[in-house]
Amino acid sequence: MRLQEQLFEQRETAILTAASRLFREQPWDRVTIAEVANAAGIGKGTVYKHFASKEALYARLALDLSHANLAELRALHATHPPQQALRLVLRRAFEQMLADPIQAQLCQHCDRPEFQERLDDSYRQQFLQLEHQFQLFFGQMLNDTLEGHSLNQAECQNLLWGVEACFNGVMARIASGGFSHWAESIALDEYFHRVTDFIIAGLNAQAAAVLAQPDRHE
Missing domain, CATH: 1.10.357.10 (Tetracycline Repressor, domain 2)
Incomplete structure (x- = not known):
């Protein structure tokens, strides 16, 4: 697997992990993409590259x-x-x-x-x-x-x-x-x-x- 693909998968895992954690800390339907991005340590635009x-x-x-x-x-x-x-x-x-x-x-x-x-x-x-x-x-x-x-x-x-x-x-x-x-x-x-x-x-x-x-x- 190329380095770029590895980084993509790592970012995606970070997004999913951050979202799961936030959903347990507050009402999941009120969590925003911006909050997920911040918790994952990446930009909001990067989240949309993984999830539209x-x-x-x-x-x-x-x-x-x-x-x-x-x-x-x-x-x-x-x-x-x-x-x-x-x-x-x-x-x-x-x-x-x-x-x-x-x-x-x-x-x-x-x-x-x-x-x-x-x-x-x-x-x-x-x-x-x-x-x-x-x-x-x-x-x-x-x-x-x-x-x-x-x-x-x-x-x-x-x-x-x-x-x-x-x-x-x-x-x-x-x-x-x-x-x-x-x-x-x-x-x-x-x-x-x-x-x-x-x-x-x-x-x-x-x-x-x-x-x-x-x-x-x-």
Whole structure:
């Protein structure tokens, strides 16, 4: 790699690191490009050479976090028996959100249609590819638990909708600060346990119903 390319990557890393730190210190949606540039020790114009807008910076942070999380979940799935792996992956996915709630909020923000419409096509394509990777991983993980049976891509996608709804609910709960303000407070660890049980029960029941359909292969 040429020196110029190395310097470019180093500046980009400095920008992302500075932005992540600032987002934890103050409301992330109020942080300006000028503040990111100052924290990174570079000029504002240099930031725009790497990221054309604040939306592009948000997108890159969300994509980087999601790819890192997916890699961790894949490794977890690969090193455990299927039934155990499904439970461990679901729990770990919740823990990933809890470990970095600001980034989780940012990912949720980047998933909004109006945000996606403002992005350059290259970023939109990256989000579509990421979604496809998560779908493939989910389908593989689900089929591994069915003991010799398998669902096609469309059937897995239908089941994924319910899982996604649960994950969005967990993300919103984490963003709101948990249950500390409830009359009967629930520890987040217990909450994760209950939601995981709910998802697995729903997946098993719905998968069994799909596999039992007499006209499934017509």
